[in-house]
Amino acid sequence: MTRSRKLLLTGGGGMVGRNLAEHAALADWTILSPTRGELDLTDYVATQAYIERHRPDAIIHAAGKVGGIQANIANPVRFLVDNLDVGRNVVMAARHAGVSVLLNLGSSCMYPRGHDAALREEQVLTGELEPTNEGYAIAKIATARLCSYIRREDPAYQYKTLIPCNLYGRYDKFAPQHSHLVPAVIAKVHDAKINGLDAVEIWGDGSARREFMYAGDLADALVRALDSAATLPDMMNVGLGYDYTINEYYAAAANVIGWQGRFVHNLDRPVGMARKLVDTTRQRDWGWQASTSLENGIRKTYHFYLEEQP
Missing domain, CATH: 3.90.25.10 (UDP-galactose 4-epimerase, domain 1)
Structure with a gap:
């Protein structure tokens, strides 16, 4: 009998994680999705021990501290440090354990502010970030760069970053104080x-x-990427393109x-x-588009x- 492949999904309780777990193509995978109580990703020792113990075949890193404008303004230290720690810990523990495929989810807030044209991946780190969520954006950029550096040092590690546009869908938040x-x-x-x-x-x-993509479509892109990580660019937008x-x-x-x-x-x-709006040229060249x-x-x-x- 063929061994079921293991997928470690961080942030499995969020909208992206829950849509991903429902995807039919993951039926052949064993999904590990520890809660915050089961695994504190800000603790490197615990994160490394968990990954070493379970030895996943691939990791999708969707966890992070998120919040609205007011929360970002009030707690910039936590949004920077928590997301920086979580990103670094997951990526470095994966490398230490020899996990060869890691898909890191970035954010369109990584792009410079003040651009009306479609945002291209090469624009990251080319201008001033939006001040209201700068700490979160810096942490996301650092994690994406870390993935690129690891791959630069050893191409056997397929550590890639996907940057989704705004999302909505099942498991979304509808309360006025939290909703998009x-x-x-x-x-x-x-x-x-x-x-x-x-x-x-x-x-x-x-x-x-505004560009909003159905979260189930992002899940579809992630599932395809699990088996096609080698063909992914180091950094790629995932969106509608309109x-x-x-x-x-x-x-x-x-x-x-x-x-x-x-x-x-x-x-x-x-x-x-x-x-x-995000530019989807790389995504189209990769051969995927949203269908919903x-x-x-x-x-x-x-x-x-x-x-x-x-």
Whole structure:
């Protein structure tokens, strides 16, 4: 009987990790996904001991301390140090144990601020970072560079970094204080339908553009990468390569949910940056693209939202 391959998945309790664990192609893998209580990734000795003991065939590193703007501003030391420690510990312990495949998840906050054009991988470390999450971004950049340096010293180690665009999907956070755009839109439109409201407010004129990919598509890219790590670039964006206006996200959610009211634009409210889009040239050259349409992704996410309602 062929031995089942072992995958160590850090951050398995998050949206990315839970979508990945559900992917049908991982049925032949034994997934190790320790909770924070079972393994403190900020502790190098414990991390090394765990990896040495279980000897995974591959690692997907999706763990990290994440939070919104206010949390990043209030706790920059923790966002830098915790993410730096976790990234270093997982990567170095993997190398010490001889794990040959490691997929490290970066973040689009690694890119310089103030760019409206699609962000290319070679732009990392070419300009000023967004100050509100600079510590988190620095930690992500350092971990990505560490993976590249290890591969430079020994090409047998396929340590690659994938940089996803913004994500939404099953296991997302819908509470207003924690949610990003798509789950927030779903919750607002759902509440309007349930409460019989004929209008939903949109901040600004709705023309700002955002790129959000369904998390199940990122899981699909990661599964393909597990068996094709050697063909991956050292660093690669994973995204749609195109974006939608805020108005289009609201319209898609209304269509899925079945709400037929109207949208009211509040031009006195902040709208944030005009655009943030990742370039997917390397991804297309690698031979992969996201397959979930906006309405399909919202439909799957909305069904999960309904299942989670008390």
